[in-house]
Amino acid sequence: MHRYDEELEQLGREVLDYALNRLRLDPVPLDKPRTPDELAAAVGRTITEDGLGGHRALDLFARELATSCISIDHPRYLSFIPAAPTEASSLFDLVVGASSIYGGSWLEGSGAVYAENDALRWIAELAGLPEEAGGVFVQGGTTGNLSALVAARHTARARLDGARPPRWRVAVTSGTHSSVAASADVMDVDLLRVPVGEDGRFTGADLRGALDRDGEGVFAVAATAGDTNFGTVDDLASLAEVCQERGIWLHVDAAYGGAGLAAPSVRHLFAGVEHADSFLVDPHKWLFAPFDSCALLYRDPNLARAAHTQKAAYLDVLTEGSDWNPSDFSIGLTRRARGLPFWFSLATHGTRAYSEAVERTVEVARFAAAEINRRSYVELLREPDLSIVVFRRVGWTSDQYSLWSDRLLQANFAFVVPTGHQGETVARFAIVNPRTTESDIAGILDTMA
Numbered sequence: 001m002h003r004y005d006e007e008l009e010q011l012g013r014e015v016l017d018y019a020l021n022r023l024r025l026d027p028v029p030l031d032k033p034r035t036p037d038e039l040a041a042a043v044g045r046t047i048t049e050d051g052l053g054g055h056r057a058l059d060l061f062a063r064e065l066a067t068s069c070i071s072i073d074h075p076r077y078l079s080f081i082p083a084a085p086t087e088a089s090s091l092f093d094l095v096v097g098a099s100s101i102y103g104g105s106w107l108e109g110s111g112a113v114y115a116e117n118d119a120l121r122w123i124a125e126l127a128g129l130p131e132e133a134g135g136v137f138v139q140g141g142t143t144g145n146l147s148a149l150v151a152a153r154h155t156a157r158a159r160l161d162g163a164r165p166p167r168w169r170v171a172v173t174s175g176t177h178s179s180v181a182a183s184a185d186v187m188d189v190d191l192l193r194v195p196v197g198e199d200g201r202f203t204g205a206d207l208r209g210a211l212d213r214d215g216e217g218v219f220a221v222a223a224t225a226g227d228t229n230f231g232t233v234d235d236l237a238s239l240a241e242v243c244q245e246r247g248i249w250l251h252v253d254a255a256y257g258g259a260g261l262a263a264p265s266v267r268h269l270f271a272g273v274e275h276a277d278s279f280l281v282d283p284h285k286w287l288f289a290p291f292d293s294c295a296l297l298y299r300d301p302n303l304a305r306a307a308h309t310q311k312a313a314y315l316d317v318l319t320e321g322s323d324w325n326p327s328d329f330s331i332g333l334t335r336r337a338r339g340l341p342f343w344f345s346l347a348t349h350g351t352r353a354y355s356e357a358v359e360r361t362v363e364v365a366r367f368a369a370a371e372i373n374r375r376s377y378v379e380l381l382r383e384p385d386l387s388i389v390v391f392r393r394v395g396w397t398s399d400q401y402s403l404w405s406d407r408l409l410q411a412n413f414a415f416v417v418p419t420g421h422q423g424e425t426v427a428r429f430a431i432v433n434p435r436t437t438e439s440d441i442a443g444i445l446d447t448m449a
């Protein structure tokens with residue numbers, strides 16, 4: 001198995017051909033899921049004592065398995081948060097896979113870590129974080145939120161010097177991502193649920209009111225810059241003011257929305273983000289990188305290092321020096337240099353191309369909002385801040401939304417699942433793919449008439 005021979009050379013060409021062909025397709029097929037029984041009938045058992053051989057395994061993947069996966073980069077995939085990796089970033093994912101790089105330490109991966117840090121620097125500069133800010137590419141926003149909150153609590157604990165509140169708590173709102181509640185559960189801390197106004201925007205006044213009523217043990221505020229359901233950006237400047245006044249860690253979860261920092265027409269919504277103690281954005285969402293990639297940054301990386309560095313005799317050679325070891329900044333030790341595909345694409349195309357691509361998706365989202373306002377059978381729930389558009393089809397029941405959504409997928413036309421808001425089922429477009437056009441949007445709206 002560990003030999004590069006003639007047969008492997010042949011397989012290599014087949015694998016590369018497959019990969020290049022997938023990148024060449026325009027548009028990519030939407031595809032759809034199959035049931036376990038359907039897949040078992042079509043594919044059978046693939047793990048055998050003698051092995052299938054690479055040719056046959058690849059063929060099974062190409063014919064049966066890949067076609068049973070929805071293409072998240074299809075221009076009419078508008079559910080959840082889609083993704084649209086650049087060709088360059090996907091190509092470089094192949095390189096990273098072939099290179100056996102250990103991305104956890106400077107000693108082992110200095111070149112890769114240098115490049116990742118250069119890409120992180122761009123994000124830190126967009127956010128206006130200080131020069132010393134730094135961090136690590138982790139798997140996703142979930143791991144990023146957990147890692148940031150662990151660093152925040154570690155810092156709060158150190159400040160109390162042995163004393164501790166009855167319960168540690170994180171301040172959140174109804175718009176906070178589910179992964180923050182999941183992180184709090186893992187950490188065994190409670191949530192302070194802060195009520196916010198009709199527009200869903202978390203403000204300093206909301207926070208101050210909640211803390212004045214009952215602020216015990218609150219060590220962090222989880223603000224959201226682009227919530228997943230609506231794309232609403234919290235009022236970061238006023239939240240930062242209250243956090244500073246009360247000595248509370250400000251974490252800004254911009255897993256989806258952070259790309260908006262690169263788009264001149266919406267950058268003003270992020271005012272105050274420069275005060276964040278920690279900040280994250282998923283390049284695998286709206287910054288055109290393949291899964292899985294979350295850029296996690298700390299204002300003072302030393303605070304994160306104190307919380308996350310794993311200590312063991314066999315690691316002393318790594319941790320005793322002053323090297324920049326990415327593993328010191330998050331949960332996890334072994335890591336793929338998962339920031340490299342994003343870095344390669346950014347280095348290839350330059351930052352202007354990113355600004356233009358993000359701005360283009362915002363433009364299509366504005367078109368969608370205008371088109372919804374123009375058509376009498378649909379109604380916008382909120383003017384979009386970024387590139388998520390939520391609206392109702394007047395008169396539809398929850399079942400009608402589901403039927404409509406199922407039909408779009410079965411017809412191989414679009415993947416648009418409904419969402420909920422205050423108990424009501426509604427429709428939602430999340431637009432992060434620069435290939436999504438105005439006519440894609442109009443075509444989908446036509447199907448609701």
Ligand SMILES: *Cc1c(COP(=O)(O)O)cnc(C)c1O
Pocket residue numbers: 081139140141142143177179224226227228253254255256257282294
């Ligand atoms: C997607 C998302 C997350 C979770 O990120 P993963 O990469 O899916 O783990 C967290 N917060 C927000 C606001 C998100 O949109």
